[in-house]
Amino acid sequence: MTLRNKILVLVAALAVLAGVATASVLHAAGREDRKNRTQAGGPPVTAGKVSLTPDATRKIVFRNMAWGPHRDELATVPAADPAGPRTASGVKCLRFYAAATTGICLQAERGAMQDSYRAVVLDARLKERAHYSLPGIPTRARVSPSGHWAAWTVFVGGDSYAGTNFSTRTAVLDTRTGRLTSSLEDFKAYLDGKEHHAADTNFWGVTFAADDQHFYATMATGGHTYLVRGDLAARTVTSLHANVECPSLSPDGTRIVYKKRVPGLPADAPWHLYALDLATMRETALAEPRSVDDQAVWQDNHTVAYSLAGDYGSDLYTVPADGTGKPRHLLTAGLAPAYLG
Amino acid sequence: MYVADSRGTPAAPADAARVSSGRRSSIAPTVFALGTVSLITDVSSEMVTAVLPLYLVTGLGLSPLGFGLLDGVYNGFSALVRLVGGHLADRGGRHKTVAVLGYGLSALCKPLLLVAGSLPLIGAVLAADRTGKGLRTAPRDALISLASAPESRGRAFGVHRAMDTAGALLGPLTAFLILRQAADGYDAVFTVSFCVAAVGVLVLLLFVPSRAPAAALPQDAPRASLKAALALLRVPEVRQLTLAALLLGLATVSDSFVYLLLQHRLGVPDRWFALLPLGTAAAFLLLAVPLGRLADKVGRRQVFLGGHVALLLAYVLLLTGWQSPALPFLTLALHGGFYAATDGVLMAAAAGAVPAGLRSSGLALIQTGQAMARFACSIAFGAAWTAWGDRTALGTAAAVLTACAAGAVLLRPSNSPKEARP
Missing domain, CATH: 1.20.5 (Single alpha-helices involved in coiled-coils or other helix-helix interfaces)
Known part of the structure; x- marks a missing residue:
């Protein structure tokens, strides 16, 4: 040629x-x-005032994923009518949680050369109190029952050819002083009673106790995951139980609902929801037969809410926390719920 | 260049002559064609690499943690693929055919990502993509070496590596621009990545000659067979180079550890973490050609060893934990310099030791030895970190690197001038 x-x-x-x-x-x-155009038959969404301060009607605040101009905004619905009209706030978050009029919103920030992510601490009127850069893709967010502490987890993508190694970075923030621990890896870790340090240690899914000093989280190392109990004052984490991911502490502080890796399930959907009684360390499988990849949220001391994949990204469901009953559909096109009041 | 020129070596007149001859012998069109193919292919593959974590997490809603997309077993397989690729390429001088197969296989993997919806399937597609990369690397490097005059091979490999790295820098930017047009447009990223990869294969097919110039393959060349490839290890120069690459590879801490250490020890802020690999790549891009030329002048072994000294300096900087805003930049510059002084330079040195008829096999052998040693180092380094903490692990790596570099110096054959001044 x-x-x-x-x-x-x-x-x-x-x-x-x-x-x-x-x-x-x-x-x-x-x-x-x-x-960005409203879909027919979807839940009605209107712009309005959203406040994290509880009032007469109990509400759910969550990331609205219904198509339309308010997609990805924080929205509220009455807890008694979760399929009802939504009030959208105008604040966009990928992940969100709130307690005691303090919100934590993990959001994307557009840049000239690449997008980045940041964590924003919100007040009761969803106004920014402080923000922090994130080193990766947001996945979990929590606020302590007092509103004094916040924690978040991001995925840090691999940097090798064909991006094959992933890690997580979990940060803990004192919202009163602004003191940030950018990685729980800075805490002293004890695994089965012995001090543990390893490059492959990852933490994710913090849940806070009501005493403003303790928390629970997942620690992964050597291919195993552990439930750890953390101490914010001593800056330590101590393993309690194996095969626990994304723990969520009940309001009364007695039980943890978490994702357990169950043998025999597909590699990319390997988890079932379990409850762990912290006094007896007894595990109970919850009645959700599908694989759940979420950090559950307690609706009250008896029921947990969680997300499953849906037509618009994610739908929310609830199931009793004692292994009885059946999962119930809570709402369509929503993610990252928190109960107000 | 000024680095070399400012050195008052006793061999200055000879060097000057070499510089002028180097200017006369320009880079062969084949090298530019192969550089273009690599540039285009790297744009394509780095586009995918850049969006893959985001795609898995937000596009597919998967948790990639605790599931190695490519596990350790695959590393062994990939080494085997590389050796097979090298051997197939040497049989009948089919370097180009094998390279086309390798680039083609990787290109075909891009549209497959569109339909692979689960982690195991994506892992399989990535494994096939890497198999393509394993197949093509040695034949491509053999083609570069066969198309270049022996005295300017360092520069030829430098030009190729610089073009390759430029592609790796452009890829993530391209992906970003697409996602800016269409948030969640991962299908578009994969489709465009395929189109770009196809252009790469086409440039290879059209503009890289299929046969090496006849002069490069002497009549008495050994016949390419597995036996002949293994017998290469009996050639003192090849054995010494392989051993040196292996030894030094054993003390080369993998990139991800270097970035993790930068963050741990130098307190690089979180928001810069994703940009650290770009720093290494930028230094590699800028230094590949000058260091390749330097290798042609002062000897490839010396520059290869010098690259590891740069790496050792980077380790030492990380060990000091000295908090200065300049330190991360300096560390990344040394890290990129390490790649610029070793990646193409090792191939240029190896090309001088391996007969043309066994070029692909020989290069594959040395690359594989180095890759396996680096993999072993990663595992050992991770274990050392677990047992002793990051500082001690890094201190040990620095000590091992010093010992291995000393060993590699001792390995120098007594007749090194022949190699150093081809």
Whole structure:
């Protein structure tokens, strides 16, 4: 083939491939555009005032994922009518949690060369009190029952070819003083009674106790996960139990609901919800038969709420925390709930 | 260049002559073509790498933790693929065919990512993608060496590696621009990545000659067979190079550990963490050509060893824990310099030791030895970190690197001038 013909072949192929590439980008852009238009039959969403201060009607505040102009905004619905009209706040969060009029919102921030993420501490009127840069993709967020402490977990992506190693980074923040521990790896860790340090140690899924001093979280190392109990004053974490991920402490502080890796399930959906009685260390399987990848939220001392994949990203469900009953659909197109009041 | 020119070596007149001859012998068009193929392919693959964590977490809603997408077993398999690729390429001088297979396989994996919806399937696609990379590396490096004059091979590999790294820097940017047009447009990223990879394969098919110039393959060249490839280890120079690469690889802490240490010991803020690999890549890009030329002038072994001295300096900087805003930049510059002084330079040195007829096999052998040693180092370093903490682990790595570098110096053959001044 002459050079002229080679160049002709290359130019022709470039034209075709550029066409395919452009079409795929336009197609994806069009699809994203549709998500910003309200879908028929979806829950009605109107802009309004959202406050984290409890009032006469108990509410659920969550990330609204219904298509339309208020997609990804924090929204509230009455807890008694979760399928009812939503009030959207205008504040966009990927992950969220709130307690005692303190909110923690993990959100994306657009940049010129790459997007980044930040954690924003919100007051009762969802106004920013402080913000912190995040080193990765947000996955979990929690606030202590007093509102004094906040914690979050992000995924830090692999940097090797074909990105195969992932780690997590979990930060703990004193919202009163602004003192930030950017990684729980800075805490002294005890595994089965012995001091433990390893490069492969990862923490995720913090849940706070009501005493403002203790918390629970997942520690992973050597291919195993452990429930650890943390002490914010002594800056230590101590393992209590194996095969526990994303613990969530009951309001009365007696039980933990968590994801347990159950043998025989598919590699990418390996978890069932379990409850652990902290006094007896007895495990009870909850009645949700599907694999759950979420940090559950306690609706009261008897029921937990959690997300499962849905048509608009994620739907919320509830199930009794004692292994009885059946899962119930809570609401469509929502994620990261917190109960107000 | 000024680094070399400012050195008042006794061999200055000879060096000057070499510089002028180096300017006359320009980089072969094949090297530029292969550099272009690598640049385009790296744009394609780094686009995917950049969005993969986000895709898994937000696109598919998966938790990638605790599930190694490519496990240790695969590392062994990948070494085997590389050796097989090298051997197949040497049989009948089919370097280009094997390279096309490798680049083609990786290109075909991109649209497969569109349909692979679960972690095991994505792991399988990534494994196939890496298999393609394993297949093509040795034949491509053999083609670069066969197309270049022996005295300018260091520079040729430098040009290739610089182009390759430029692609790796452009890839994430391209992916970002697509996601800016369409948030969650991962399908578009994968489709564009495939189109880009296809252009790479096409440039390879059209603009890289399939046969090495006849002059490069003498008649009395040994026949390519597995036996002949293994017999290469009996050639003193090849054995010494392999041993040196292996020894030094045993003390080369993997990139992810270096970035983790930068954060742990130097307190690099979280928001810069994702940018650390870019620092290494930028230094690699800037230094690959000058250090390649330097290797042609002062000897490839020396520059290869010098690269490891740069790495040792980076370890020492990390060990001091000295809190200065300049320190992360300095560490990354040394880390990138280490790659610039070792990656292409080792191949240039190896090309001088391996006969043309066994070029791919020989390069594959040395690359594999180095990769396996680095993998072993990663495992050992992780274990040392667990047992003793990061500071002691790094101190040990620095000590091992010093010992291995000393060992590699002792390994120098007595007739080294022949190699150093090809």
